[in-house]
Amino acid sequence: MLGVPSDPPVPSAPVTPAVLDTLREIVGEKGLILDEQDKQPFVTDWRGSLVGRAAAVVRPANTQQVSKVVKLCHDNSVAIVPQGGNTGLMGGATPWPAHRGIVLSLGRMNHVLDVDPAGYSMTVEAGCILQTIQETAAGHDRFFPLSLGAQGSCMIGGNLSTNAGGVQVLRYGNARNLVLGLEVVLANGDVWDGLRSLKKDNTGYDLKHLFMGAEGTLGIITKAVLKLWPAPKDVCTAWLAIRDPQAAINILSEAYAASDDNVGSCELMSRACTDLVLRHVPGTQDPLKADTEWYLLLEWSSSRPRQDGAAGMSDKMEQFLADQMEAGRVLDAAIAQTQTQARNMWRIRESVAEASRAEGPGLSYDVSVAVSRIPEFIGRGSKAVLEILPTIRPYPLGHIGDGNLHFSFMGPIGMDRQTLTQYSTAITRAVNDLVTSMRGSISAEHGIGADKIDELAHYRSKTELDIMRTIKRALDPNNIMNPGKVLRLS
Ligand SMILES: Cc1cc2nc3c(=O)[nH]c(=O)nc-3n(C[C@H](O)[C@H](O)[C@H](O)COP(=O)(O)OP(=O)(O)OC[C@H]3O[C@@H](n4cnc5c(N)ncnc54)[C@H](O)[C@@H]3O)c2cc1C
Incomplete structure (x- = not known):
C-alpha cells in the first residue's frame, strides 16, 4: 500500500499489567496472544506493506467475552482494533505502529447458529469464514450470494464492517443488502441485540446500517442474521x-x-x-x-x-x-x-489481487462512477495517470455492472516501491479529482481504513464529515474503537 497517511496521534492508554490480568481472566490463555512472533499475522496487512503493533491480540470465544473485553478497554481508555480475516485492502484491520492497545480478533467465534431454509435466513457468528457460510447455504439448497476473491479467509463480520461488494452485487446488492439483523457490542461494552429475522421493521432509525461499512469504528459486530436465496440450478x-x-x-x-x-x-x-x-x-x-x-x-x-x-x-x-x-x-x-x-x-x-501482490509495487484505485460513464472514465483516467508517469503499467478491471472499477497500475519495470511513492500523491489526486468531477466515489467497495482517511477528508463535504463525526462521538465518546481509521475527529 502506498501513500498511507503518517501515523496519526491515536489517544490510547497502555495495557497495564492489571488490565492484562483481567483480559486473561476473561478470555483465558487460549484467547490471548502476547508473543511478538505470534502477533505478526495480526499486525501485518494482507499485502504485507503495513506493519503495526499491539500490546496483545485478544481472541474472545463468545459475545459475553467480547462485551467484557470492550468494557474493560472502555473503562481504561485502551484502544481496540477489531479484526476478522485481515484481508481488507485499506489497512482498516491493521493497528498503527503507535497503537498501544489491543487487536480484538473474532476468529474463534466461527459458528453457524441456525439455518432457516423455509424462511431463507441463516444466523451466524461474526468470525464465520465467508466460504463456510456459502457452503452451509448450499448444503440446504440455498444460496448466499456474497462472493469475492478472499472468501476462503475473510469473515462475515469483516465483510459487513466493510460493506463488501464482490462479483454478485449486480443482482443481489452489496453486503448490507444481505442482512436482516445484527448483534453488536457497543464501545462501552453494552450489547445491542438487533438479531431479528424481519424483512419489514420500520421502528425508527435502522441501526444495523450504522455498523455496516463503519470498519469497526462504532462497535463490534458479533452476530448476524443473513438473507438466503434459492440455489442456482x-x-x-x-x-x-x-x-x-x-x-x-x-x-x-x-x-x-x-x-x-x-x-x-x-x-x-x-x-x-x-x-x-x-x-x-x-x-x-x-x-x-x-x-x-x-x-x-x-x-x-x-x-x-x-x-x-x-x-x-x-x-x-x-x-x-x-x-x-x-x-x-x-x-x-x-x-x-x-x-x-x-x-x-x-x-x-x-x-x-494475489497476482498483483506477486508482481511488485503498484497503485490501485477502487472507484465508482455511473455505469454508462465507465468508458469515459477509463479513457480520461488512463490519460491523466500516464501524463504523470508515462512508463506506469495500467491493469484495469472491474465490476462493470456496478460502475465499479479497480483502476490499477503496476509500477514501471525496475522501479522500487519508494520511487513509486514519490509519484503516488500526484496520481491519487488526478484519479480522485476525476472521479469526483464525474460525481463518482473514491471508494466503491474496499472502504476507507487508514489508506484513504485523508482522501475522505478532502473529498467529502463539511456537512457529511460533521454528521459522521457526530455519530462517532455519540457512539464512541472515548474514541477507543479503531481510532485513526476512516475519520479524523479534528
Ligand atoms: C484477494 C482479495 C480479493 C478481494 N476482493 C474483494 C471484492 O471483490 N470486493 C470487496 O468488497 N472486497 C474485496 N477484498 C477486500 C476484503 O476481502 C474485504 O474487505 C472483506 O470484506 C474483509 O473481510 P475481513 O474479515 O478480512 O475483514 P478485516 O480485514 O479483518 O477487517 C476489515 C475492517 O472491518 C473491521 N472489522 C472486522 N471484523 C469486524 C467486526 N466483527 N466488527 C467490527 N469491525 C470489524 C476491521 O477493523 C477493519 O476496519 C478482497 C481482498 C482480497 C485479499
Whole structure:
C-alpha cells in the first residue's frame, strides 16, 4: 500500500499489567496472544506493506467475552482494533505502529447458529469464514450470494464492517443488502441485540446500517442474521473477447432481457490483468486469446433447473453471443462446458489481487462512477495517470455492472516501491479529482481504513464529515474503537 497517511496521534492508554490480568481472566490463555512472533499475522496487512503493533491480540470465544473485553478497554481508555480475516485492502484491520492497545480478533467465534431454509435466513457468528457460510447455504439448497476473491479467509463480520461488494452485487446488492439483523457490542461494552429475522421493521432509525461499512469504528459486530436465496440450478459462464469498454456496457444492457433477468455477474477484465494472473498463479489457463485489450466474464444463472426440450441458460447465451458478434461488440467467446472450465474463468478473475501482490509495487484505485460513464472514465483516467508517469503499467478491471472499477497500475519495470511513492500523491489526486468531477466515489467497495482517511477528508463535504463525526462521538465518546481509521475527529 502506498501513500498511507503518517501515523496519526491515536489517544490510547497502555495495557497495564492489571488490565492484562483481567483480559486473561476473561478470555483465558487460549484467547490471548502476547508473543511478538505470534502477533505478526495480526499486525501485518494482507499485502504485507503495513506493519503495526499491539500490546496483545485478544481472541474472545463468545459475545459475553467480547462485551467484557470492550468494557474493560472502555473503562481504561485502551484502544481496540477489531479484526476478522485481515484481508481488507485499506489497512482498516491493521493497528498503527503507535497503537498501544489491543487487536480484538473474532476468529474463534466461527459458528453457524441456525439455518432457516423455509424462511431463507441463516444466523451466524461474526468470525464465520465467508466460504463456510456459502457452503452451509448450499448444503440446504440455498444460496448466499456474497462472493469475492478472499472468501476462503475473510469473515462475515469483516465483510459487513466493510460493506463488501464482490462479483454478485449486480443482482443481489452489496453486503448490507444481505442482512436482516445484527448483534453488536457497543464501545462501552453494552450489547445491542438487533438479531431479528424481519424483512419489514420500520421502528425508527435502522441501526444495523450504522455498523455496516463503519470498519469497526462504532462497535463490534458479533452476530448476524443473513438473507438466503434459492440455489442456482442452471448456470452458464462465458468468457468474451470484446471490442472495448463501451461494448461491455452495451452487452450488459442487452443481457438483462436476453437472459430473462438472470444476469448474475459481469466482470470487465483487461488483457494485461489476465496475463498477470497467468504469469503468477499456477494452474490457470487462458480461456481465449484474441486480438483485443478487453474481455468480459459473463455469468447467467437461474434457480429453475433446465427442463428437457426447453431453452436453458447456455442456449440463451449462445443465441445472445451470436447476436452480439453480429453487432460487432463480441469478437470471440468461450462458453464453459464443464465446471472445471467455469472454475478456471473465475479463478483468473479472483486471482488478480494475489497476482498483483506477486508482481511488485503498484497503485490501485477502487472507484465508482455511473455505469454508462465507465468508458469515459477509463479513457480520461488512463490519460491523466500516464501524463504523470508515462512508463506506469495500467491493469484495469472491474465490476462493470456496478460502475465499479479497480483502476490499477503496476509500477514501471525496475522501479522500487519508494520511487513509486514519490509519484503516488500526484496520481491519487488526478484519479480522485476525476472521479469526483464525474460525481463518482473514491471508494466503491474496499472502504476507507487508514489508506484513504485523508482522501475522505478532502473529498467529502463539511456537512457529511460533521454528521459522521457526530455519530462517532455519540457512539464512541472515548474514541477507543479503531481510532485513526476512516475519520479524523479534528
Ligand atoms: C484477494 C482479495 C480479493 C478481494 N476482493 C474483494 C471484492 O471483490 N470486493 C470487496 O468488497 N472486497 C474485496 N477484498 C477486500 C476484503 O476481502 C474485504 O474487505 C472483506 O470484506 C474483509 O473481510 P475481513 O474479515 O478480512 O475483514 P478485516 O480485514 O479483518 O477487517 C476489515 C475492517 O472491518 C473491521 N472489522 C472486522 N471484523 C469486524 C467486526 N466483527 N466488527 C467490527 N469491525 C470489524 C476491521 O477493523 C477493519 O476496519 C478482497 C481482498 C482480497 C485479499
